[in-house]
Amino acid sequence: MAELSAEVATDIHDAPPEYPPAPPSDGGGAPTPAAATPEELAAKGVAPVKADFLCPPPPSRTSQTAANNSASTAVAAPPSGVLKQGKSKRQFKRERQQEQKTSHLCPVIAKSGDVSSCKFGDGCRFSHDLEGFKAQRQDDLDGECPFISDEGRCPYGLACRFYGTHKEAVAGDNSLIVPKKNFSETNELTKDVQRLLWKNNMKFPKADAKLKALGLMGPGVKGKKPDKEEGSECAVSNHEANENGCSNGVDAKADNLNGAGEEAPQENNVVDELRPSKKAKPDVAELGSNSPGNEVDQNILDKQPEAASQDHLSVETDGSLKSHPREKKLVDFSGKLYLAPLTTVGNLPFRRLCKALGADITCGEMAMCTNLLQGQAAEWALLRRHSSEDLFGVQICGAYADTVTRAVELIDRECTVDFIDINMGCPIELVVSKGAGSALLNKPTRMKGIIEAASSTVETPITVKTLYAILLLLLLQVRTGYLEGKNKVDSLIADIGNWGATAITVHGRTRQQRYSKSADWEYIYQCARNAPESLQVLGNGDISAYTDWNIHKASCPELSSCMIGRGALTKPWIFTEIKEQRHWDISSGERLDILKDYVRFGLQHWGSDTKGVETTRHFLLEWLSYTFRYIPVGLLEILPQRLNWRPPSYFGRNDLETLMASESAADWIRISEMLLGKVPTGFTFSPKHKSNSYDRAENG
Template sequence: MDESQAELVQDHPIVSSGSTPSASNGGTQQTPEELVARAIAPVKREFLRPPPVRPSSSSSTTNKDDAVTDAKDKPAQSALDKEKKSKRQLKRERRQQQKSALSICPEVARTGDVSTCPYNDKCRFSHDVEAFMALKADDLEGKCPFISDDEPCPYGLACRFSKTHRSGVSVGNANTRRKGSEVNGLSKDVQKLLWKNKMKFPKADAKLKALGLLGPANSKSKNLVDKEVDQLDSNDCHVNNENGCVDLTNDIDVKGDISAKIEEEDAVNETSANDEHPPPLKKPKCATEKCCPGRAEDESVGEKVVSDSSIEPEIQVAADTIHPETERSLKLHPRERKIIDFREKLYLAPLTTVGNLPFRRVCKFLGADVTCGEMAMCTNLLQGQASEWALLRRHSSEDLFGVQICGAYADTVTRAVELVDQECVVDFIDINMGCPIDIVVNKGAGSALLTKPMRMKGIIEAASGTTDKHLTVKVRTAYFEGKNRVHSLIADIGGWGASAVTIHGRSRQQRYSKLADWEYIYECARKAPDALQVLGNGDIFSYLDWNKHKADCPELSSCMIARGALVKPWIFTEIKEQRHWDISSGERLNILMDFARFGLEHWGSDTKGVETTRRFLLEWLSYTCRYIPVGLLDVIPQRLNWRPPSYFGRDDLETLMASDSAADWIRISEMLLGKVPDGFTFAPKHKSNAYDRAENG
């Protein structure tokens, strides 16, 4: 037993309490029922670790002196470790890294030929193949995930499985290889338009105008738009349907809508509006340049209508046949939309950081029916941030897939909905109105919207009127503990245009402490209109939990599974097969191997892709360590709020998987992805009060 594990046993309630059995204190054994009442996992006695030998009184003084000395040294060391680097220093380090031989040009790595780089001497990457091969890390065991009979590996020399390549290095392309199995990538043309604020949103703006929600809410933006409108009045731009030129100023009364928006938003939150709203609307541009000669030449980058930028042929055809000025009259009736029936379907919740595409593939393989991407911020999507758009990617195995977006205002959310609707292939769009994270709530988004029902109404009405996709909403019971309010909004949410609502049985103030309030979820489900599907969320960790909630409230359409899937993704198999799966350590390792393979296919098989996969694997392992095998428990099934004692597994691998030390998680990652780089450290992004040990040893 190492020192960190001994500390864990000593500090754990089972060992430190007076009633804990041990040979030294002669205490009495607590019954499993007593342990469960204290939210302590009732692990069988033969698997519990023995308590550590406490130091004698003669050496206690010396140990205290040593502890004081160590405490004096730790702050200085921790301050040094946590020293933040400036942006200039980080930029300098990136440039130095690019000059290194390890930063080989991707084109040269693919082909092995220096002459294939289109930039030649101006390339910012290294072209020294021999130096790269001398410094490259050792290849990993196993087979390259990109090798097939038809196409070569797109990473070539940089691949960490290059020895398994059959016939040297030939040309391949990572984007082409990924295109066959993954969709919803952001094109460079659309990204440039978003960067320059040249993208136009006719559907969203028309709907926002109809609801009186269009336009920024500050005087500076108002003056800019007024100036643009005055300039447009002098231009010879008019309606000419025969030539395809549309005067958008006849359809959108910019001045009136901005005035209404100013009055509304100033009463809500003037400072937040300045942060959340996009820049003022650009000048409308004719669809045909012949109608207004000379205007196109004045634009360095032409404006683009969202409906013309679709990557799907069928969406392009629909966009070409619908003019912006008639979009409002062609709004689909709710009964004409594609309705998704969530009843009896196993829904994997959108999970920040861990709910990535490889993890969702694992859950699909284990029985999940519905998957949803990680929460994406609307403002970041509208700015064309590649990292945010990566959260919307979809694998071909996800047959029922949705994306989750989050925003504070109707205009940003509605424009993001139109953009996602046209650029992505999704089955439904979920609006997060329950996120408890401070950085989200402080901007007026997430669960902060629960305190502003009129803003909720504007967002849902505008978003549902902009897309014919299935629109869902995720909420918490309330913002403040003890002041539930979803029951008073449930009927309105359906009337505003949402097709389904997921209720997390906790308030924002409660976060994840205490158990979810399922009785309140049942109350809301019974009050919901028939057309609105209600899903419950919170503390589902076994098929018995699933069965109970479905039996207690037939009005509940389904249940969303979140943390339960993080700890044991095979919960979907257990629900479908109606059994407690006493999964072995070898079977759990196979699941981790699948994740590693999916991660290499998604992030790449070069060093960068391997380390990205490792990081996300370690984040996931920080949750899986909380699982206690069925065969080790006196009472089954395990509950999410149980704190596990320090225990031995039935074999060494099971013991290793039960460790809450990041050093042991790193050891598991090395079994799958090879040795970590020198100086590698890890601390999980999400920390729980009950599981706060994440030191590297």
């Protein structure tokens, strides 16, 4: 990784600001007549930064942002602009394949250094021109290869951007470079399982048995692959997986949810009952072992659980079905620090970083059930687990009991997880329009079917993540019901436990509020007090310091734990602060070391070749679009910093701290260049999430 540039590396800990701070003014150069007190600023949502570090405010934040954008048009231009050239998606795909053929060296040849090592020969979609690759090979990045160890060698060989640090390269013997399997990561999608999912030949005996027993099995459904017209949550189908299964396309799911790429189909006539099913495809056994394209799949079919025919399927077919939550191996969340599942930024390298800083429980990014059942490698990459994640869960999202239950059985069969979390609170419009996420809050009957079927299918504990909206909805009924002598909240909490969930996380906001209002912790406390002992209740919302954690735990002993989301995005060392019970006035140098660790974890996960470096850079920039909001403890008049505070323009205690506080994407790119070298020609970046909008949020 590249060293700091000279102007930033000088005295990064104790140097004063490069420019002396000027007194606050009204924008025209004159000092402000009467400065507001820190308490008044905090009440208005403005961070009370010490006057010594304030710089003259710009005429307006809007005009300043516009000026920054105009000054860095090449940097901040949306990547989607290429779609305006009039090219079809098929044409773009052909161009990408041609680019791979001409400029990307075959991974097998890169590992071995032998042109004849690729079994595909001339049919390989990558280049076999080894000498040409060496001639145009990019310069090595500064730093050491993240795969260097005494136990094995770098799996990227010649393609590694740190090739000069390889012992084999120094010795001049490239033949010694051999692939090294990264055994520290698990839950990888195998090719055999992926082919079964692609061909709709995977069997789900436990799920189908339970669905039929509950009356949720649609007519003719047998291992059915959900259609786009029938509520597919995500329309992007990406079958071009690379060998690692985790870097084929940069966060394809998140791109799709934000409208990039192929437009997602719209679902019509969303109803509470299970949607009608089309005729199922014939089973592999019916096709016969000599059917075309069935040679490889036949080897894994023997490993699948035997399933009775659809006409005779019943609950008794599988005696291992557990129908009561007490029979499950429960996960104890009490007092543990829980890192929330975070879209885009909550990837495996970030979770590793949070584990190193004190997190106890980690959970993967939200994965769409339909995409998992279709064998999309980009979606399965969200289920990957690192060996350091000793208490790990995955979060899935679906609209119907059949897709969710089959996804749960598939995950339980193919992955190693400690719990499965069902998302019933996602506010994203594309998810909600398909009947998933927070759309389920208005359909308690469907919620019951999903939880009951999923929890009874596997022994893995099932948890639920929901919003305040579901309980707010029933609270309104409780107020009406109170006049009639009925209490709906107690019955709801008890029912959730009886349906089979072992824990529920309540986010103290409605979907419409998004993040524009403070979380309602008083209502979360009420839910925890009303919950039965068998159901663990976790709270979520606005935890930004160890004092917040202490207050919530002391205010409600019935609360099992708290989930930390945006607080960890802004400062992942919040877990260290909670465990050490202190406000950590972390220096800019220490923050840079944390970024270096993230980059190292990212290169180990996404790869140390050019593609892996740029993927790591992309997700680093996505994370930096949150971290700039952190205000150092030593600069604040009032502690702790609140998540909804807007920081004024201020200088840090040194140049690096000032750079890290910039809200300009150009400065985030500059930080990435310190760690990963110069960006490629024509590089663009636009943050996926509106993390710099603070309390302004859309309602839908």
